[in-house]
Amino acid sequence: MTQLAIAAPGAHGPNGEHLDSSGDGHEIADAAPRTETFTENFELVAKLYSTELSVLVDDYKTNAPVLNATLQLQVADLTSQAIFHEDAGDFAFDEAALLDLLQKPGKHELIFTVTTPTQSDQLRATLNSSGAVEEHVEHGHPHHDDHEHDGHGHIEELFHSPYAWLALALVLGVLVLVVQRIRGRASNAVSRKI
Known part of the structure; x- marks a missing residue:
């Protein structure tokens, strides 16, 4: 799997460190x-x-x-x-x-x-x-x-936030899992009746 890391202004590294270079504005x-x-x-x-x-x-x-x-x-x-x-x-x-x-x-x-x-x-x-x-x-x-x-x-900043996109991906992932579980239970119930 290839990973891409982009350091935006104010970005944090894996240990919480700031990836900006200087503090002089x-x-x-x-x-x-x-x-x-x-x-x-x-x-x-x-x-x-x-x-x-x-x-x-x-x-x-x-x-x-x-x-x-x-x-x-x-x-x-x-x-x-x-x-x-x-x-x-x-x-x-x-x-x-x-x-x-x-x-x-x-x-x-x-x-x-x-x-x-x-x-x-x-x-x-x-x-x-x-x-x-x-x-x-x-x-x-x-x-x-x-x-x-x-x-x-x-809203403009929200679309540029990696955290917002991560949250959206997590919500969609959970939604897919829930739908798969519901479908699995429904197909098991149908096969038990047959």
Whole structure:
């Protein structure tokens, strides 16, 4: 059997080790400006949309989402506090002055401060903005503007998650086993009657 291993950003090895190379924040090529960074405590992915900077924060050791935290961002002379969206599990910065600055073409140095009840950490990253950003319509959470969302959550990330595909394969495997057992019992019952 041939096995294929692909190390995506934030990927974990067989012993839980991270397969990323550096912790100084690196850029990822994508349609929307995006960056990610990590420290020994947290890993963070930020994506810039026209209406917000959406940020996902995970525990570095377990890769579990960090939900009970406050997240602050400093860019140039601006400081902003994130709003947490429980339904999507992300943090969002939607202040107009911050978005105007980040949507300007060029490299923007970001300093995130993550604070949980047990720890606090600073994460630095660089966001390279081309000036063109996509409309953000994945979340089912309300924004401070009046546009509608389709309520899909982070469905885009779900399709890229190997864990989601593994879970789907396991569910389908169990379903096949159940159907085979039911068929086997039905054919045994028919052969006993004959």
